[in-house]
Amino acid sequence: MSIQLSLINRYKRFFPQDTFKIISKKTxxxxxxxxxxxxxxxxxxxxxxxxxxxxxxxxxxxxxEFINLSKKCTSNLSERVLNDLYTQMRLLLKTKYLVTN
Amino acid sequence: MSLCITTLERYILESINKKNNTIxxxxxxxxxxxxxxxxVLNNLLIDKLIVQMKNKYCLxxxxxxxxxxxxxxxxxxxxxxxxxxxxxxxxxxxxQADNSFNYxxxxxxxxxxxxxxxxxxxxxxxxxVRTKKNGxxxxxxxxxxxxxxxxxxxxxFINN
Numbered sequence: 001m002s003i004q005l006s007l008i009n010r011y012k013r014f015f016p017q018d019t020f021k022i023i024s025k026k027t028x029x030x031x032x033x034x035x036x037x038x039x040x041x042x043x044x045x046x047x048x049x050x051x052x053x054x055x056x057x058x059x060x061x062x063x064x065e066f067i068n069l070s071k072k073c074t075s076n077l078s079e080r081v082l083n084d085l086y087t088q089m090r091l092l093l094k095t096k097y098l099v100t101n
Numbered sequence: 102m103s104l105c106i107t108t109l110e111r112y113i114l115e116s117i118n119k120k121n122n123t124i125x126x127x128x129x130x131x132x133x134x135x136x137x138x139x140x141v142l143n144n145l146l147i148d149k150l151i152v153q154m155k156n157k158y159c160l161x162x163x164x165x166x167x168x169x170x171x172x173x174x175x176x177x178x179x180x181x182x183x184x185x186x187x188x189x190x191x192x193x194x195x196x197q198a199d200n201s202f203n204y205x206x207x208x209x210x211x212x213x214x215x216x217x218x219x220x221x222x223x224x225x226x227x228x229x230v231r232t233k234k235n236g237x238x239x240x241x242x243x244x245x246x247x248x249x250x251x252x253x254x255x256x257x258f259i260n261n
Binding site: 083084087088090091094095098099101 | 105107108109110137140141144176177179180181183184
Protein backbone atom coordinates (compact mmCIF):
# COMPACT_ATOMS: atom_id res chain seq x y z
CA MET A 1 0.00 0.00 0.00
CA SER A 2 2.86 2.40 0.74
CA ILE A 3 4.10 2.09 -2.86
CA GLN A 4 0.60 2.92 -4.07
CA LEU A 5 0.34 5.90 -1.74
CA SER A 6 3.71 7.29 -2.77
CA LEU A 7 2.78 6.82 -6.45
CA ILE A 8 -0.50 8.68 -5.97
CA ASN A 9 1.24 11.48 -4.08
CA ARG A 10 3.87 11.70 -6.82
CA TYR A 11 1.11 11.86 -9.44
CA LYS A 12 -0.64 14.67 -7.54
CA ARG A 13 2.63 16.60 -7.38
CA PHE A 14 3.21 15.99 -11.08
CA PHE A 15 -0.28 16.89 -12.26
CA PRO A 16 -1.94 18.92 -9.51
CA GLN A 17 -4.65 20.15 -11.88
CA ASP A 18 -5.77 16.73 -13.12
CA THR A 19 -9.39 15.83 -12.36
CA PHE A 20 -10.54 12.21 -12.00
CA LYS A 21 -11.98 12.54 -15.52
CA ILE A 22 -8.59 13.59 -16.96
CA ILE A 23 -6.74 10.87 -15.03
CA SER A 24 -9.21 8.34 -16.37
CA LYS A 25 -8.66 9.56 -19.92
CA LYS A 26 -4.87 9.48 -19.58
CA THR A 27 -4.62 6.09 -17.88
CA UNK A 28 -7.65 4.43 -19.50
CA UNK A 29 -8.83 3.40 -16.02
CA UNK A 30 -12.56 3.88 -15.44
CA UNK A 31 -13.40 7.19 -13.77
CA UNK A 32 -15.22 5.58 -10.82
CA UNK A 33 -12.26 3.25 -10.36
CA UNK A 34 -9.84 6.22 -10.40
CA UNK A 35 -11.99 7.85 -7.72
CA UNK A 36 -11.82 4.71 -5.59
CA UNK A 37 -8.04 4.31 -6.07
CA UNK A 38 -7.39 7.93 -5.13
CA UNK A 39 -9.52 7.39 -2.04
CA UNK A 40 -7.57 4.42 -0.78
CA UNK A 41 -8.83 1.36 -2.69
CA UNK A 42 -6.04 -1.12 -3.44
CA UNK A 43 -4.55 -0.87 -6.95
CA UNK A 44 -4.04 -3.65 -9.46
CA UNK A 45 -0.55 -3.99 -10.97
CA UNK A 46 -1.92 -2.91 -14.38
CA UNK A 47 -3.36 0.28 -12.84
CA UNK A 48 -0.11 1.02 -11.10
CA UNK A 49 1.73 0.57 -14.39
CA UNK A 50 -0.74 2.85 -16.19
CA UNK A 51 -0.11 5.68 -13.73
CA UNK A 52 3.67 5.12 -13.91
CA UNK A 53 3.51 5.20 -17.70
CA UNK A 54 1.67 8.53 -17.77
CA UNK A 55 4.29 10.08 -15.49
CA UNK A 56 7.22 8.58 -17.33
CA UNK A 57 5.88 9.81 -20.70
CA UNK A 58 5.53 13.29 -19.27
CA UNK A 59 9.01 12.98 -17.77
CA UNK A 60 10.47 12.12 -21.16
CA UNK A 61 8.78 15.09 -22.84
CA UNK A 62 10.10 17.46 -20.18
CA UNK A 63 13.62 16.02 -20.38
CA UNK A 64 13.60 16.20 -24.17
CA GLU A 65 12.35 19.80 -24.05
CA PHE A 66 15.10 20.62 -21.57
CA ILE A 67 17.78 19.04 -23.79
CA ASN A 68 16.48 20.86 -26.88
CA LEU A 69 16.39 24.17 -25.03
CA SER A 70 19.93 23.58 -23.73
CA LYS A 71 21.14 22.98 -27.28
CA LYS A 72 19.49 26.21 -28.47
CA CYS A 73 21.07 28.08 -25.55
CA THR A 74 24.50 26.64 -26.38
CA SER A 75 24.35 27.93 -29.92
CA ASN A 76 22.69 31.28 -29.23
CA LEU A 77 23.76 32.66 -25.86
CA SER A 78 27.09 34.28 -25.01
CA GLU A 79 29.83 32.32 -23.26
CA ARG A 80 29.33 34.45 -20.15
CA VAL A 81 25.65 33.62 -19.87
CA LEU A 82 26.37 29.95 -20.55
CA ASN A 83 28.97 29.99 -17.79
CA ASP A 84 26.40 31.45 -15.40
CA LEU A 85 23.87 28.78 -16.30
CA TYR A 86 26.51 26.09 -15.99
CA THR A 87 27.62 27.27 -12.54
CA GLN A 88 24.00 27.66 -11.45
CA MET A 89 23.22 24.09 -12.47
CA ARG A 90 26.34 22.78 -10.74
CA LEU A 91 25.41 24.58 -7.52
CA LEU A 92 21.82 23.31 -7.61
CA LEU A 93 23.03 19.79 -8.23
CA LYS A 94 25.61 19.98 -5.47
CA THR A 95 23.04 21.30 -2.99
CA LYS A 96 20.69 18.48 -3.96
CA TYR A 97 23.52 15.99 -3.48
CA LEU A 98 24.41 17.43 -0.07
CA VAL A 99 20.80 17.38 1.11
CA THR A 100 20.00 13.87 -0.09
CA ASN A 101 23.23 12.12 0.86
CA MET B 102 36.86 22.26 -13.05
CA SER B 103 36.69 25.25 -10.74
CA LEU B 104 35.67 24.94 -7.11
CA CYS B 105 31.97 25.56 -6.75
CA ILE B 106 30.72 26.33 -3.29
CA THR B 107 27.05 26.31 -2.43
CA THR B 108 25.24 28.71 -0.10
CA LEU B 109 24.79 25.79 2.28
CA GLU B 110 28.55 25.11 2.41
CA ARG B 111 29.30 28.80 2.84
CA TYR B 112 26.81 28.94 5.73
CA ILE B 113 28.65 26.15 7.53
CA LEU B 114 32.10 27.54 6.69
CA GLU B 115 31.06 30.86 8.21
CA SER B 116 29.88 29.05 11.31
CA ILE B 117 33.23 27.24 11.66
CA ASN B 118 34.97 30.56 11.15
CA LYS B 119 33.11 31.82 14.25
CA LYS B 120 34.88 29.15 16.31
CA ASN B 121 32.08 26.64 16.24
CA ASN B 122 34.27 23.62 15.83
CA THR B 123 32.35 20.51 16.87
CA ILE B 124 29.30 19.19 15.06
CA UNK B 125 27.13 20.05 18.05
CA UNK B 126 28.45 23.62 18.16
CA UNK B 127 27.83 23.97 14.43
CA UNK B 128 24.35 22.52 14.85
CA UNK B 129 23.58 24.90 17.68
CA UNK B 130 24.83 27.84 15.64
CA UNK B 131 23.23 26.96 12.31
CA UNK B 132 20.07 25.14 13.49
CA UNK B 133 20.55 22.62 10.67
CA UNK B 134 20.01 18.88 10.88
CA UNK B 135 23.10 16.97 12.10
CA UNK B 136 22.97 14.53 9.17
CA UNK B 137 22.98 17.44 6.72
CA UNK B 138 25.85 19.14 8.56
CA UNK B 139 27.79 15.89 8.45
CA UNK B 140 27.23 15.56 4.72
CA VAL B 141 28.43 19.15 4.12
CA LEU B 142 31.45 18.70 6.41
CA ASN B 143 32.50 15.58 4.50
CA ASN B 144 32.30 17.51 1.28
CA LEU B 145 34.31 20.41 2.68
CA LEU B 146 36.93 17.91 3.86
CA ILE B 147 37.15 16.42 0.36
CA ASP B 148 37.56 19.93 -1.11
CA LYS B 149 40.31 20.54 1.49
CA LEU B 150 38.58 23.67 2.77
CA ILE B 151 38.50 22.35 6.34
CA VAL B 152 40.53 19.89 8.39
CA GLN B 153 39.36 17.49 11.07
CA MET B 154 41.24 17.01 14.33
CA LYS B 155 39.55 14.36 16.46
CA ASN B 156 35.98 15.65 16.75
CA LYS B 157 36.81 19.23 15.81
CA TYR B 158 36.63 20.93 12.43
CA CYS B 159 38.73 23.96 11.53
CA LEU B 160 39.28 25.99 8.41
CA UNK B 161 42.21 24.62 6.42
CA UNK B 162 45.20 26.79 7.29
CA UNK B 163 46.88 26.23 3.98
CA UNK B 164 44.04 26.84 1.59
CA UNK B 165 45.80 27.37 -1.71
CA UNK B 166 45.68 30.82 -3.23
CA UNK B 167 43.83 29.27 -6.18
CA UNK B 168 41.07 28.10 -3.88
CA UNK B 169 40.87 31.49 -2.15
CA UNK B 170 40.50 33.26 -5.46
CA UNK B 171 37.86 30.74 -6.50
CA UNK B 172 36.00 31.32 -3.25
CA UNK B 173 36.10 35.05 -3.92
CA UNK B 174 35.21 34.57 -7.57
CA UNK B 175 32.79 37.33 -8.57
CA UNK B 176 30.87 35.16 -11.02
CA UNK B 177 30.13 32.59 -8.33
CA UNK B 178 29.24 35.36 -5.86
CA UNK B 179 26.80 36.86 -8.38
CA UNK B 180 25.09 33.52 -8.86
CA UNK B 181 25.01 32.86 -5.13
CA UNK B 182 23.50 36.26 -4.38
CA UNK B 183 21.02 35.84 -7.23
CA UNK B 184 19.91 32.55 -5.71
CA UNK B 185 19.53 34.14 -2.27
CA UNK B 186 17.46 37.01 -3.66
CA UNK B 187 15.41 34.62 -5.79
CA UNK B 188 14.58 32.33 -2.86
CA UNK B 189 13.61 35.26 -0.62
CA UNK B 190 11.54 37.08 -3.22
CA UNK B 191 9.78 33.85 -4.13
CA UNK B 192 8.96 33.19 -0.47
CA UNK B 193 7.81 36.76 -0.06
CA UNK B 194 5.60 36.77 -3.18
CA UNK B 195 4.07 33.41 -2.32
CA UNK B 196 3.59 34.54 1.29
CA GLN B 197 5.48 31.49 2.49
CA ALA B 198 7.58 33.36 5.00
CA ASP B 199 7.36 36.42 7.13
CA ASN B 200 10.26 38.08 5.36
CA SER B 201 9.94 41.45 3.77
CA PHE B 202 11.73 41.24 0.46
CA ASN B 203 10.08 43.89 -1.62
CA TYR B 204 10.76 45.88 -4.71
CA UNK B 205 9.04 48.75 -6.41
CA UNK B 206 9.19 50.26 -9.85
CA UNK B 207 8.49 53.92 -9.39
CA UNK B 208 9.30 57.25 -10.98
CA UNK B 209 11.24 59.60 -8.72
CA UNK B 210 12.10 63.18 -9.55
CA UNK B 211 15.58 64.45 -8.75
CA UNK B 212 14.59 65.67 -5.25
CA UNK B 213 12.93 62.37 -4.40
CA UNK B 214 15.96 60.50 -5.74
CA UNK B 215 18.15 62.51 -3.36
CA UNK B 216 15.87 61.59 -0.45
CA UNK B 217 16.06 57.91 -1.42
CA UNK B 218 19.87 58.07 -1.61
CA UNK B 219 20.01 59.66 1.84
CA UNK B 220 17.74 56.94 3.26
CA UNK B 221 19.92 54.25 1.73
CA UNK B 222 23.03 55.92 3.04
CA UNK B 223 21.44 55.83 6.52
CA UNK B 224 20.77 52.11 6.18
CA UNK B 225 24.35 51.53 5.05
CA UNK B 226 25.79 53.56 7.93
CA UNK B 227 23.56 51.70 10.39
CA UNK B 228 24.64 48.32 9.04
CA UNK B 229 28.34 49.14 8.71
CA VAL B 230 28.80 49.41 12.46
CA ARG B 231 27.12 46.07 13.11
CA THR B 232 29.37 43.03 12.99
CA LYS B 233 28.24 39.53 12.21
CA LYS B 234 30.41 37.92 14.87
CA ASN B 235 28.11 38.91 17.73
CA GLY B 236 25.37 36.33 17.36
CA UNK B 237 24.55 32.90 15.99
CA UNK B 238 24.83 32.49 12.23
CA UNK B 239 21.21 31.31 12.02
CA UNK B 240 20.05 34.63 13.47
CA UNK B 241 21.92 36.78 10.97
CA UNK B 242 19.73 38.85 8.67
CA UNK B 243 20.16 39.01 4.92
CA UNK B 244 19.57 42.59 3.89
CA UNK B 245 19.58 43.92 0.35
CA UNK B 246 19.24 47.54 -0.56
CA UNK B 247 19.85 49.70 -3.58
CA UNK B 248 18.21 50.96 -6.70
CA UNK B 249 18.92 51.17 -10.38
CA UNK B 250 17.22 52.84 -13.31
CA UNK B 251 14.88 50.72 -15.40
CA UNK B 252 16.88 51.58 -18.52
CA UNK B 253 20.15 50.49 -16.93
CA UNK B 254 18.61 47.21 -15.87
CA UNK B 255 17.20 46.51 -19.33
CA UNK B 256 20.53 47.52 -20.92
CA UNK B 257 22.27 44.92 -18.80
CA PHE B 258 19.89 42.27 -20.09
CA ILE B 259 20.59 43.33 -23.67
CA ASN B 260 24.35 43.27 -23.17
CA ASN B 261 24.22 39.72 -21.87
